[in-house]
Amino acid sequence: MNRILVPIMALLAAVGLAVSAWGIFVVTPMEQTLYYSQKIFYWHVPNATMLFVAVFVCGIASLVYLKKRDARWDDIALASGELAVVFGAIVLATGSIWARAAWGHWWVWETRLVTSLLLWLIMVGVVLVRRFAGTGAERLAAGLAVFGMVDVPLIYVGVKQGDLHPQAKVVQTLDTGMRLTFWLSMATFLFLFVALLLTRIQTARAERQLRELHERGLDAGLLES
């Protein structure tokens, strides 16, 4: 199934990226107060959505892995954990650029920024642990992902209560061109996310199976360590 699904998703994402770029710079009207800086919004928000989707996929896959001990769930957790780091980096970068243009600072301590940053840090922790913890790293990473997922709402509430910075008020009522472009970007990044996720799951599974085969070969005395 992946053999068909991944190319389709990748193709849709590629076409979507091109069309949405055209939509962003040609079709959508200029926003009255933010001018060009508002255009980053079309890619920033979908990436942020994908960050949260990736984190929850990772958290739930980790939880199921911990409960069922089925390595296939671990592959999903691994793939979505890494994707969360990638999409998180894009979110933070685009968000900073936007903040510089709209608020005058690269970084402000605003609820959504801080929540995304901390979430990203947790996911970097998950990836680091998996890389460097050695034996039992999968379970440790899974535990961190589950705890991290539970942490997100708490961080959000915690930061929000002390938040004095004005909320980012983007265009509340989008006109038709804007709305279409926005949802097109949203779909594009969803396709991209699914394509990357499936590919990474596939490679993770292949890596794992190779490792298992290698171990079996060692056990059987067919391979030399």
Add this chain to the structure above:
Amino acid sequence: MTSSKISITGSRTSAGAAAGRTTAGVPLLRHAAAVAWKDLRVELRSREIVYTTGFFAVLLVVVFSFAFTREPSAVAGVTPGMLWVAVAFAGTVGLGRAFDREREGDTMRALLLSPAPRLAVFFGKATAIAALVLAVAALVAPLLALLLQAPLFEEPLPLVVCLVLGSVGFALVGTVFAAMLLRVRSRDVLLPVVLYPILVPMFIAGTKATAALVAARPDVAAAWYWIQFLGVYDALFFGISLWTFESLVIE
């Protein structure tokens, strides 16, 4: 001894633990108390962790005082941060040491193999760690009040409740992660790496509550709000630790 009789009834399987909880919740607590008391007794005999982490916390406070002080007194508003960072750093050092002790004697395996349910082991360890962190906090808070003329003890009750809840939260999350890291390479570096992001809400709530208490005009209502937040944090991670501890610890 009665404990040997009780321990036979305990079972390590999750089904057994669940059954044990409904029919006999008391043995679970008694096992937990035994584990906690074992840890505390080892500590009381050597006093290694209390002395070393306590001294480390004192040093942290002194370093902070140099770093954040402009004559004649501390930069306004840094005391809550100092308090919680000192508690967290010293707590992490103590946490690592407490589990190193189990690893050195290879006694964690013995604990996990014992008929006591794993949850009891978890509770026991967490209780001992919480007591340790609380001891550090009890050392740091008066020292800060003394060195930086911080009005920490204007409202003693909320401060104490806040520190207790903070220590409990730290101990719950810390115990889970330290137990997981027991058999892992480079655990000394990885413990703070995995622990601090998860502890962030606790730091936020702890510092905000303390800040409300040491402000020129203490805002007790705000402090209680954050203390409730700490309570929710503790309850949430208590539940999630219960749910995942058994599958997380590497046997």
